[in-house]
Amino acid sequence: MVNDKNSQKIVDFIQNWARKHSIWVLAYGTGCGAIEIPPTMTSRYDAERLGVRGAATPRQADVLLITGYLTVKTLKRVIRVYEQMQDPKYVIGFGSCTINGGMYYDSYNTIKVLDKYLPVDVYINGCMPRPEAVLSGFARLQKRIAEGRANGAQQYKDNLEWYRANQKKIIPNWIMPEYNW
Amino acid sequence: MEKVLLDILGAIVTFLVAFVVGMTYGGLNRKITARVQNRKGPPWYQNFIDAYKLSSKKSAIHHGVMHHLGPAFLMVTSVMTLLIVPVLSHNNWFPNLNFQGDLIFLLYIMTFGPLGMALGAGQTGNPNSAIGVTRGLSMMVGFEIPWVLALVALMIQYHTTSITGLMAVQAHSGTWLMFSSPFAFIAAVMALFGMFRYSPFDIVGAPTELASGPIAETGGKYLFVMMSSGSVFTFAKLTLYVDLFLGGADNLFILIIKTFALYLIPLLYSLVSPRYRTEQAIRWFWGWPSFFGLLAILQAIIF
Numbered sequence: 001m002v003n004d005k006n007s008q009k010i011v012d013f014i015q016n017w018a019r020k021h022s023i024w025v026l027a028y029g030t031g032c033g034a035i036e037i038p039p040t041m042t043s044r045y046d047a048e049r050l051g052v053r054g055a056a057t058p059r060q061a062d063v064l065l066i067t068g069y070l071t072v073k074t075l076k077r078v079i080r081v082y083e084q085m086q087d088p089k090y091v092i093g094f095g096s097c098t099i100n101g102g103m104y105y106d107s108y109n110t111i112k113v114l115d116k117y118l119p120v121d122v123y124i125n126g127c128m129p130r131p132e133a134v135l136s137g138f139a140r141l142q143k144r145i146a147e148g149r150a151n152g153a154q155q156y157k158d159n160l161e162w163y164r165a166n167q168k169k170i171i172p173n174w175i176m177p178e179y180n181w
Numbered sequence: 182m183e184k185v186l187l188d189i190l191g192a193i194v195t196f197l198v199a200f201v202v203g204m205t206y207g208g209l210n211r212k213i214t215a216r217v218q219n220r221k222g223p224p225w226y227q228n229f230i231d232a233y234k235l236s237s238k239k240s241a242i243h244h245g246v247m248h249h250l251g252p253a254f255l256m257v258t259s260v261m262t263l264l265i266v267p268v269l270s271h272n273n274w275f276p277n278l279n280f281q282g283d284l285i286f287l288l289y290i291m292t293f294g295p296l297g298m299a300l301g302a303g304q305t306g307n308p309n310s311a312i313g314v315t316r317g318l319s320m321m322v323g324f325e326i327p328w329v330l331a332l333v334a335l336m337i338q339y340h341t342t343s344i345t346g347l348m349a350v351q352a353h354s355g356t357w358l359m360f361s362s363p364f365a366f367i368a369a370v371m372a373l374f375g376m377f378r379y380s381p382f383d384i385v386g387a388p389t390e391l392a393s394g395p396i397a398e399t400g401g402k403y404l405f406v407m408m409s410s411g412s413v414f415t416f417a418k419l420t421l422y423v424d425l426f427l428g429g430a431d432n433l434f435i436l437i438i439k440t441f442a443l444y445l446i447p448l449l450y451s452l453v454s455p456r457y458r459t460e461q462a463i464r465w466f467w468g469w470p471s472f473f474g475l476l477a478i479l480q481a482i483i484f
Contacts, residue, residue, distance in 0.1 A: 015237045022227070022234040046220040048211070051227060056393035057309075059242075059400030062234075086401045087239040 012148065019062070019088065020142045021051040026061035028081060031068020033095045033128050040131040052138055058084040063141070066118075068128070069097035069110045075117060076171050082118055089153050090145070092137055093120040096127045103127065116166045119152030192264055195275050196413065199263050202437065203412025204228045206444055217452050232408055241401035244305045251301020252399070252406035258294030259414040262287065266421045267345060269436065270352070270429045282342045284332060287421070292321060294410075298395055305398035313394025316459050317385040323466035324375025330474025331369040335425065338362055338481035344424055351428045359426040365477035366426045370446060371470035375462075376418060379451035382462050390456075419443050 027037045040047050041054060055061035058081045070078060082091065093114045096102030101112035114120055121144060124137035144150040156163060168174050208225040215222025243249040265283050268275035295317060302310040335358065336342050339350050351357055359366045375382050386394040396407060419440035423430060427443075430436035457465065 015233075018230050018234040018237060022231045024231075043219050046215070046222070048215060048223050049221040051223060051230065053223075054388070056388040057397045057400075059398055060393070060396075060404060061400075086241060 016146050016148060020145045023050075023052045023063055023138065023141070024055035024061050025052060025063045025065055026055050026058055026081070026085070027065045027067065028078065030066055030070050030074050030078065031095070031097060033067035033097075036094075036128055036131055036134060037065070037067065040134045045131040045135060047135060047138065050135070050138060050142075058082075059086060061085055062088070063090045063092055064118075065092050065094055066098050066114060066120075068095045069102065069104050069107075070114065071110050072170055073109075075111055075167070076176075079117070079167060080176065087153050088150075090121045090141060090150050091118050091152055092141060093123045094134070094137070095129060096125060099123055099125065111170060117163065117170070119156045119163075121150045121152045191275060195263060195268055196260065198268070198275075198433070199413045199416035200409055202440075203414075203416040204232065204409070206415060206441070207412060209441075210444075210448055213448060214452060228408075228412075232405055235400075235405035235408065236402055238401035241403055243403065244398060247304040248301045248398070249403075251298045252403045252410065254297025254301070255294040255414075256406055256410040258290060258297075259410040259417060261290050262421070263413055263417040265290075265344075266417050267348065267424055267429065268420055269433070270348065270431050277345075279343060279345050281346075284336065284342050284344055284347075287344075288329060288332065292325070294414075295321065302395035302398075307397045309392045309397045310395050313385050313391050313397070316391075317395065319459055320375055320378075320382065320384060320462055320466075323463035324372045324470075327368040327466060327470035327474040328372035328376075330471065331365040331372065331477055334362060334365045334368075334474070334477035334481040337478065338365075338484075344421070348424055348429045357426060357428040362477060362480060364473045364480055368470050368474035368477055369422065369426065370443075371473070372466070373418070373422065373443070374447050374450065375466060377415075377447045377451075379447050381451070381454035381457045383451075383456055384459050384462055387456060415444075416440070 027034065029037075039045055041052075047053075058064075062085075064078070064082055064085065066078065082089070091114075093099060097104055097110070098114040098120070101107070101110065104110045105112065111117060122137050122141045124133055126133050129137070141150060205225060205228075208223070208228040211227060212222045212225050264278050265287060267277045267279060299314040299318065302314050335347060339347060341347060341350070347358065354361070378385055385391075386396065391397070396404065399407065420436065422443050423436065423439045427439050430439055
């Protein structure tokens with residue numbers, strides 16, 4: 001096949017369509033928002049009909065769901081998990097805490113703005129967001145994927161130094177094992 | 182020369198049919214599970230979308246040569262099993278490489294893939310993978326006993342060690358082996374539960390307990406290869422059962438009806454069962470299934 005612009009466009013369209021309809025979520029239960037995930041996945045709201053499905057490990061996942069506040073201690077694990085995921089990967093910030101700290105705005109032990117540490121593709125507002133809001137967040141993410149605008153992973157790679165500097169400011173003893181991603 | 186080329190073409194056609202049918206069964210599995218749980222569920226072609234997405238992942242890391250080869254081992258096993266099992270009774274489009282004694286060869290080759298996979302999973306260094314592998318090999322010790330007993334009973338009863346031989350027996354006598362050696366059929370179907378690893382025997386890849394076990398460190402294109410080899414293997418196993426016990430099939434339509442009816446047995450049993458622990462699973466396989474296997478041997482020797 002000729003690798004010109006138009007054929008690449010068609011391939012991109014088909015791949016984005018597949019990515020949009022098959023979202024494997026790593027619901028990393030960082031905060032209290034994790035309790036909204038079971039009703040989203042099970043009979044009442046049934047996210048599987050949209051192709052949204054839980055993944056067991058970061059290697060298999062497409063979407064990292066940050067459910068609520070992130071403590072300084074958890075941030076280190078979340079960064080490791082995010083860097084283990086395979087491209088293309090997306091991050092959903094879930095709840096007010098990931099946007100501006102929410103009710104933990106003056107806490108000494110949580111981070112306030114998630115976007116400074118990981119590239120967030122979609123935010124879901126609320127404290128807590130109900131399953132309807134979670135589904136609408138997934139729909140927004142699907143729309144962004146279809147339009148080819150969900151490129152947080154690329155942004156992370158391009159601005160890695162800026163992200164690392166922010167992360168190291170929060171995590172003083174930066175001892176991370178060597179791994180290839 | 183021409184025959185070889187035709188055989189290769191036929192093998193590709195067989196592989197494609199197995200891939201599509203296996204993937205569709207996987208999708209129907211998810212749909213049926215959803216309907217039983219009073220959900221709408223994903224569309225039946227959801228597995229194709231998942232597979233395409235996995236194959237179009239931009240990065241795929243591996244942890245060494247064995248981990249890189251693990252999915253290939255599984256794929257080789259699936260394709261070899263598929264090519265030895267006769268898909269249709271009289272059809273040139275589906276060649277098979279069967280020979281005298283292929284039933285014994287099949288017993289060995291069906292454990293080859295999981296062993297290669299186990300080596301690959303060991304190289305990742307993930308403790309969940311190691312636990313999953315030990316559980317998988319333990320459970321294989323469990324379900325291989327009734328499976329081997331059932332096959333040995335068939336070999337003793339009909340004095341043949343080839344699959345086509347057993348199919349010829351059924352075509353000649355007009356009764357399926359399911360009825361003429363019922364105990365072997367019961368033991369083999371019970372062993373099928375272990376081969377499919379659906380609930381309550383999903384102790385190997387328990388997603389919430391072991392983080393999907395041996396495939397915990399596998400993503401992207403590797404997972405795609407494993408997913409498609411699993412689908413092909415599903416089709417090969419079900420076709421083998423149809424050939425051995427349900428008299429084979431003359432065309433694809435009958436084959437699909439028979440294989441799907443067989444597939445529904447472990448599927449529907451999984452929907453109402455929670456997960457066993459490893460020792461409970463092995464005890465289950467060494468209980469009634471092995472008892473029926475021994476009955477089958479007795480029937481084969483006495484009658």
